[in-house]
Amino acid sequence: MYQKLLHSTNRLHPRAFDFIQLMRLDRPIGTYLLLWPTLGALWIAGAGAPSVKNVIIFILGVILMRAAGCVINDFADRNFDGHVSRTKKRPLATGKITTKEAWILFAVLVTLSFGLVLLTNAATVWLSFGALAVAALYPFMKRYTYYPQVVLGAAFSWGIPMAFTAETGSLPTEAWLLFIANMLWTVGYDTYYAMADREDDLKIGIKSTAALF
Template structure:
């Protein structure tokens, strides 16, 4: 056997990990938190261990698959963007066929996790896969593609409700709407980093669409997120713990608005990364309210 085989395999796996951003877990966290909101809310604080495992692992796999298909469709555009020109597919370190193969394998693994679940979860999983596959193309023509991203990133919410309750009640859809506004907020911060390159390439992003009103738009989206989550809390008769979680998230949102006020690229990226604490604060409120206080 070729003695370089293990080294070559290890190197290849490292490239695949970079393709699916396992070295950059922020995307996973931004998907995991809303899914956990829904899982704890639907189960009244007592989700099964399998559901927790399946939805966390499914989120990791589908986010990774989404990165693979996104880079495949964006490989030519990424070449002209400062932040993305060194991605493994764009720079030619792996082939387009390899990227598609990794994406398909990860998607199939994610689907295996839901086999023990009910038919509604299976049906919703088809929609989730469709959203992940079409987002890279959708963002080429839609003025605010972050809204579509919010649906894709938040689709673990109705799936979690469906897994626990075998239906998706109104509060589940309102929670999804809240996630859409949150995604517009944090991904606009992200898009503000790339805006100079996007303008040169004629690409559509919320940062380009909002223009000089970008910071105000982020603030409005944070406010809408918190308002909708407040409605969910009222519908579920949540008390002080949940309110404290939302108050913490509101304080974090204000901090982000302060960071991005001058539109400095590094500060905008810092605000984007910090959004995991927004999601965690909301989850902490739900967890204490449902699991500890009952």
């Protein structure tokens, strides 16, 4: 039903689903993988009863920032995706969406996310700049290191310290232990996921832990 609802957006605009695909709203598993550790951190920080306001802020923030991360990822990979069987039909690779449109969408998503984080506190606002940095840096790391998944792990774990500062105003040891554990978990599952692209990545010079091992 969810997929049918997304496809029905083309009735509103003929290119609507192209933008949905660019943001991966049709593939919510990535959002779940970002959301679960973030909400877990909120519940731990809130001793089992986190602020309802913070829960809403972080759910919306995760959805928006995951979408923004997908947009900047496809922008960075637009000249490579056409050579990889799994990604060759992505909207930027096929030209259905222009780079200018992608940048505008990225800016809108980031602005909305920043508006949400402004509803928290100063410590969380400062941490949000780090979240944006690692999210934007990850796609470009594939050109320079075999460990881009480490950067992705940091990006998918950044919500953990932000949840603690939003809920408690501090960063206790358990926040960093959860951060490291989730980062390692992300490296593991994304390496497995990247194995599907390994042969294509080796041909076009894209680096990853899948190509390394």
